[in-house]
Amino acid sequence: MFPKPIQSAPAPARIAYKAALPVALVLWLLPLIAVALTSVRSAGDITAGNYWGWPTDFHLWENYTAIFENTPIGKYIWNSFRVTIPTVIGAVALSCMTGFALAVYRFRANLLVFFMFVAGNFVPFQILMVPVRDLTLQMGLYNSVTGLALFHIAFQTGFCTLFMRNFIRAMPFELIEAARVEGVSEFRIFWYVVLPLMRPAIAALAVLIFTFIWNDYFWALVLTQGADSQPITAGLYSLNGQWVAAWHLVSAGSIVAALPPVLMFFLMQRHFIAGLTLGAVK
Template structure:
């Protein structure tokens, strides 16, 4: 049922594994390596077609300095935080409440409602572009940070509810019954019994949603037009000049834009792994 550990396979399979794994890792890292090299090379290298070779001009300080001095990337990064942080709080908070209701209470239509949350994740978001844009215009939310936050919360709530409901449902139901016998209200059970037990899952879900929203490009360009509310993913395209492509600045800006989610992941790595492995073993 489970794959055989590599230590128990044949020598030929182990040799193939040792050769294939570094090659696959290198292929996976090639785009990141290309962006990193482009971010530290001069524009002359790019103009001459030196995309993959060793940089003939090292402009690390100049390229990254120009990104902060001559482009509005700090504003874009600030906008990304203004979009991402409220979305994480809103989506995870709603998911905890919905997951508690679907995972603890037994009522008619529970499973159908849960499938409704799950089914929303399979709807291609591209087909929703036109109606969502029209709705945002009618509600006065187009080209605003608050509008982007509300739509992100709506789209992420389905996945987050699916995630939290499964974790809450795996909790020992006897703990909830014991709390009710002691006279605890449903809100007290949720806040003092359930939430402390699913804290690792909350951390893992928060990291996932933070990464999803921070890296979003589609809705950032569909619902936002002006620089005043543009997240960093959509704002990177403006780092190019009007007539001359400044790929060294775009690459440097991309590296800077990738740092916050990477930092969040490493800061919460233990909680993230604990959340993903919660309930993986019994006993």
């Protein structure tokens, strides 16, 4: 039923695996390598069609300096933080409370409410493009960081609730019962008993949501316009020239835009892996 570990496979299979792994890794990293090389090319290299060859001139400092001096990329990055950080805090905070309620309390509509949270994850987001845009226009939140952050909080809470509810259900219920016997209020049980045990799950969920929201392009393009509210994913298009595509600047901007989620993952790596694997083994 389960795949056999490669260590127990026959010798030819192990040799083929060791030979195919570096090839697969290079193929997977090839687009990233191409973007990294393009970010240090000169405009003349790209005009001459040198897309995949070794750069004739390295313009590392010039390209990365130009995107900050000649484009509003700093404002785009700041907008991304203004959208992503409130979304992570809001979605994780709401999901901790809803997950606790759905996991601990037994009421008649418990499963129905849980299915409503889960069902939202299966709706294709392209279908919601026009209604969501019209709703933000009616509420006066179109083309604003607040509107984009509120939208992401609303949509990410369903997935976060699914994650948190299942995590809390795996906890020993005897801890909550013991606290209730001692006369501890429900809020104090949540704050002092359950929430400290949820730290690995909160860290894992925060990394996932940070990455999802930071890399979002579709809703950033639909709900925002201009440098005052657009995040970095939608703002990268502004790095192009008016008449000629400045791919070296776009590539440099893409590398800069990818740094925050990468740093977030490495800073939270220990907690992230612990949150994903907690409960996997007894």
